[in-house]
Amino acid sequence: MIELKDIEKYYASKGVKSYILRHVSTTIKQGEFVSIMGPSGAGKSTLLNILGMLEEPTYGSYSFMGEDVTTLNERKRIELYRNHIGFVFQAYHLIDEMTVEENIEAPLLYKKVPGAERRSRVADILDRFNMVAKKDLFPNQLSGGQQQLVGIARALVAQPSIILADEPTGNLQSAQALQIMELFKKLNEEEGITIIQVTHSEVNAAYGSRILHLLDGVIKEDVNL
Amino acid sequence: MFKLNFKIALRNLWKNKGFTLINAGGLAIGLASCMILLLYVAYEWEYDKQFTDYDNTYIIYKNDPVSDQVYTNAWTPGVMAAEIREKISGVKYASRSTYPSNMLITYKNDSYKKQAVHTEPSFLKILDYKFLKGDPNTALQSINSVVLTESLAKTLFGDSDPIGKELKLDNKEPLRVEGVISDVPENSSIQFDYLMSWTLFEKTNPWVKNTDWGSNFCLTMLQLKSNKYFDQANSQMKELVGRNDSDTGVEAFMHPLSKWHLYNDFENGKLVGGSIDQLKIFALLAGCILLIACINFMNLSTARSEKRAREVGVRKAIGSSRSSLIGQFMLESVLLSLMGMIVAFMLMEISLPYFNNLLNLELVLAYRDWKFWGMLVALTLFAGLIAGSYPAFYLSSFEPVKVLKGFSARGGSSLPVRKILVVFQFVFAACLIVCTSVIYQQLDFIKRKPIGYDKGNLIQLTAHGTLKDQKKLPLLKTLLIKSGAASHVSNFSTDISSGGNNTTGIAWPGKNPKNDILFNTRGTGYDFVKTIGTEMVSGRAFSARFKDSTNVIVNEAAVKAMGLKDPIGTVLEWGDDRHTIIGVMKDFVVESAYRDVAPMLFYPDYLDDISVILVRINPSQNITSSVAKIDEIVKQFNPAYPIERTFVNDAFETKFDDEKLLGTLANWFGGFAVFISCLGLLGLALYMAEQRKKEISIRKVLGASTYNILTLLNKDFIKLVAIANLIAFPLAYIIINKWLSGYEFRIQISILPFAIAIALSLIIAILTVSVQSVKVAKANPVDALKYE
Numbered sequence A: 001m002i003e004l005k006d007i008e009k010y011y012a013s014k015g016v017k018s019y020i021l022r023h024v025s026t027t028i029k030q031g032e033f034v035s036i037m038g039p040s041g042a043g044k045s046t047l048l049n050i051l052g053m054l055e056e057p058t059y060g061s062y063s064f065m066g067e068d069v070t071t072l073n074e075r076k077r078i079e080l081y082r083n084h085i086g087f088v089f090q091a092y093h094l095i096d097e098m099t100v101e102e103n104i105e106a107p108l109l110y111k112k113v114p115g116a117e118r119r120s121r122v123a124d125i126l127d128r129f130n131m132v133a134k135k136d137l138f139p140n141q142l143s144g145g146q147q148q149l150v151g152i153a154r155a156l157v158a159q160p161s162i163i164l165a166d167e168p169t170g171n172l173q174s175a176q177a178l179q180i181m182e183l184f185k186k187l188n189e190e191e192g193i194t195i196i197q198v199t200h201s202e203v204n205a206a207y208g209s210r211i212l213h214l215l216d217g218v219i220k221e222d223v224n225l
Numbered sequence B: 001m002f003k004l005n006f007k008i009a010l011r012n013l014w015k016n017k018g019f020t021l022i023n024a025g026g027l028a029i030g031l032a033s034c035m036i037l038l039l040y041v042a043y044e045w046e047y048d049k050q051f052t053d054y055d056n057t058y059i060i061y062k063n064d065p066v067s068d069q070v071y072t073n074a075w076t077p078g079v080m081a082a083e084i085r086e087k088i089s090g091v092k093y094a095s096r097s098t099y100p101s102n103m104l105i106t107y108k109n110d111s112y113k114k115q116a117v118h119t120e121p122s123f124l125k126i127l128d129y130k131f132l133k134g135d136p137n138t139a140l141q142s143i144n145s146v147v148l149t150e151s152l153a154k155t156l157f158g159d160s161d162p163i164g165k166e167l168k169l170d171n172k173e174p175l176r177v178e179g180v181i182s183d184v185p186e187n188s189s190i191q192f193d194y195l196m197s198w199t200l201f202e203k204t205n206p207w208v209k210n211t212d213w214g215s216n217f218c219l220t221m222l223q224l225k226s227n228k229y230f231d232q233a234n235s236q237m238k239e240l241v242g243r244n245d246s247d248t249g250v251e252a253f254m255h256p257l258s259k260w261h262l263y264n265d266f267e268n269g270k271l272v273g274g275s276i277d278q279l280k281i282f283a284l285l286a287g288c289i290l291l292i293a294c295i296n297f298m299n300l301s302t303a304r305s306e307k308r309a310r311e312v313g314v315r316k317a318i319g320s321s322r323s324s325l326i327g328q329f330m331l332e333s334v335l336l337s338l339m340g341m342i343v344a345f346m347l348m349e350i351s352l353p354y355f356n357n358l359l360n361l362e363l364v365l366a367y368r369d370w371k372f373w374g375m376l377v378a379l380t381l382f383a384g385l386i387a388g389s390y391p392a393f394y395l396s397s398f399e400p401v402k403v404l405k406g407f408s409a410r411g412g413s414s415l416p417v418r419k420i421l422v423v424f425q426f427v428f429a430a431c432l433i434v435c436t437s438v439i440y441q442q443l444d445f446i447k448r449k450p451i452g453y454d455k456g457n458l459i460q461l462t463a464h465g466t467l468k469d470q471k472k473l474p475l476l477k478t479l480l481i482k483s484g485a486a487s488h489v490s491n492f493s494t495d496i497s498s499g500g501n502n503t504t505g506i507a508w509p510g511k512n513p514k515n516d517i518l519f520n521t522r523g524t525g526y527d528f529v530k531t532i533g534t535e536m537v538s539g540r541a542f543s544a545r546f547k548d549s550t551n552v553i554v555n556e557a558a559v560k561a562m563g564l565k566d567p568i569g570t571v572l573e574w575g576d577d578r579h580t581i582i583g584v585m586k587d588f589v590v591e592s593a594y595r596d597v598a599p600m601l602f603y604p605d606y607l608d609d610i611s612v613i614l615v616r617i618n619p620s621q622n623i624t625s626s627v628a629k630i631d632e633i634v635k636q637f638n639p640a641y642p643i644e645r646t647f648v649n650d651a652f653e654t655k656f657d658d659e660k661l662l663g664t665l666a667n668w669f670g671g672f673a674v675f676i677s678c679l680g681l682l683g684l685a686l687y688m689a690e691q692r693k694k695e696i697s698i699r700k701v702l703g704a705s706t707y708n709i710l711t712l713l714n715k716d717f718i719k720l721v722a723i724a725n726l727i728a729f730p731l732a733y734i735i736i737n738k739w740l741s742g743y744e745f746r747i748q749i750s751i752l753p754f755a756i757a758i759a760l761s762l763i764i765a766i767l768t769v770s771v772q773s774v775k776v777a778k779a780n781p782v783d784a785l786k787y788e
């Protein structure tokens, strides 16, 4: 599903290149649950952003479901992205001006899903996440854990084939974190959604099937659990 | 999608009420100013265009070469229209008419002084006024025919049918109402209340019949069958006068009716512009104000971009394309401009009466006119799209990763743009301040410039009825002076503050036959010099002690133009008569205060009708009671006519109407522009304060005082405004210099207006910015730092 070959990323400032990622090559298959780990500043988020097409690598090739992402034009890339990728952020990043329901609905609007289906999908998700009662609240009226649930619901509603999560539980208490991890595991096992998460916690990583250890931009270890 | 975007847009606007208010308010003021100015421009632009065939209708002008100059005017001989009908190709109609003048019209016992025009039936063919009653084809054919405007008919007859009713002109001539037309539109050059036949004019003014090509007292108009005849007709026109009156060198030409009002300034026979120049300034002003409002809008919108950057990032991260983001921001912007438009509407409705009053106009919002709505919608969309474009493209260009990583707005790159916009606004504002001050200085200068006589406390009474009677005039004079209300009384053949009869038909010894001079000719009564408060340079004034019937007086300009070394005793030939110069009067202004005084020739009044009585109010008496006394005496003396009295000073003021209008508009709209610019500045200040919150807090923790912080914050803005002024000065200098060059008499541009501009803009800017920065400077630093 994902194939990275010799991905490099650096920022040049004042003529000095500082490498963030070096020679990153790996393959991730459909249905895997991968955790990326490593010390702060190792380049984990950068790698995830590249996987999520939010950032472009300086060198190297990246193919997503057989398409070479680095050569795609913007429109096609957005298309691919809309249809297959769901993002979950550490800081939730919900849109403050939208209600819970609207936040969840937004990706479907961008995907141009027809109204009736949109409503039923949003209703389903709300139901599944037990948030029907909260659908008209605004993000600042929710707790952190609830906001992250909405974030995940938003990522899921477009029925992506892969979810990318950057420290999804970083801002949460362990109980809430556990709940989210259980959810990921369930999604992965029951619906076959590929999940790639960045995490600092061994416990969280243990939910997955594979761990990539990143150190100074280089994959040091690739462990299958 | 649209629905959600719409909902979010509304929510966003509601959430930031203060911002919405400032932004929509600024836009509203901009739009309202722009619309009102455009309304005025359209009003002027539509002048004389109400007639079906205005496009091929022409006013006959003539160029009078006088010594080395050419005078252009639309006063034409009475014999011209008939000749045009006969000799000029492609003419459909030609008409002659008098210029409108106040005449007394009476129905039963009610008398009114109303604007009257004598003309021929073809006049009604050329200018197809809407006939409410009566037949346009037969009106004005019989000598007693009169056509009334709707309002005059209403005044005279109320609701009863006016057709066939008998009226009296000047209490003598019987008139019969043959038609009622709807009122003459305000923006029509020929303003009248009733039309009468030309034959009646000839009857009441017997001299008219004997006039030839040398005497100009008519307005001549013609309508072509089609404009393809124009070139031919106009070149025939050029020769028309010369063929009949060979040695004057006068050339007639056709000036389009549609340009009559706006293109009315001729120099040496060439069209050089006219009110159109002023109108262009207003149109430009309208555009600039709108632009400023839009810039403001952009500035305020981008000022919030930091807050919205995250939203953009998130939207992109969940699959939004750039174009859909642009759509969202555009939508918000258009929504806001719609709000602005609604407020602008209210502002316009509230302010229009005031402006109408100020400009002496009757502008209305034409709700039923599609053009008005079209304009409105176009302006709103334009403002919304233009104003929204920068934030839309700027915000939508954010890269999601950067934003989401905990971004601080791309301060480096966005600020210069915003600074440039603010500088631009203040350049405009400073330009306006400079120009407005110079306009006022010039106006003041011209008003203070001596006009050659003392126009204060001088009254002018329209001579009608008994007041016109030469034999009874001395009695009135005695009565007025004896009463103590007046110190001197005289009479004049024309309103003293306006143009009038002129002739080139004067010869003097040593005159070059090719070198005609256009003389203003005026009949004056005794004591004229003392009454108006001027003086004789040499010789003497007319006096009852002499027989002056063949004597004349000239002004200094005339002596100079004729090149006479020793004018007194010189004999002039005027037509067939010979006149001796007995005195030279000091020059005084009758027409434009901006130009040199033209040559003038005065003759004793019995040669002509008397049109005004001039009364010098006794300086040692109370003015109000003197005026009341004068009114009383005149009423007793001339009971059949209403008293028509003006202070010459007031009448003279109307000469400055154009400049006053320009000054007033520049002042008001300049004020608005400055105000809107300040909103823009406020926006920038908000933005800066937001950005520097942390810095300021740290500085305060380190011990900076509120004053230190204030200087820190204001320094940047002062710099911006100063830069704007520096850019504005040369610009303003060029513009205002060009404007001033249109005046023969003008002020030197001094440093004062520039000093005013820089002081004013700085003070205003500092005040504006301080509103915001004081708040920031006084804020508790802990609040800002806590969130870091």
Ligand SMILES: Nc1ncnc2c1ncn2[C@@H]1O[C@H](COP(=O)(O)OP(=O)(O)OP(=O)(O)O)[C@@H](O)[C@H]1O
Residues within 6 Å of the ligand: A011, A020, A038, A039, A040, A041, A042, A043, A044, A045, A046, A047
């Ligand atoms: N725009 C940028 N310019 C220069 N350097 C950058 C930029 N963005 C990130 N970096 C650098 O790239 C490196 C990797 O950043 P990244 O966010 O991927 O780390 P991370 O592994 O996710 O760390 P953390 O666990 O703290 O989130 C960091 O050293 C950071 O300084």
Ligand SMILES: [Mg+2]
Residues within 6 Å of the ligand: A044, A045, A046
């Ligand atoms: Mg990270």
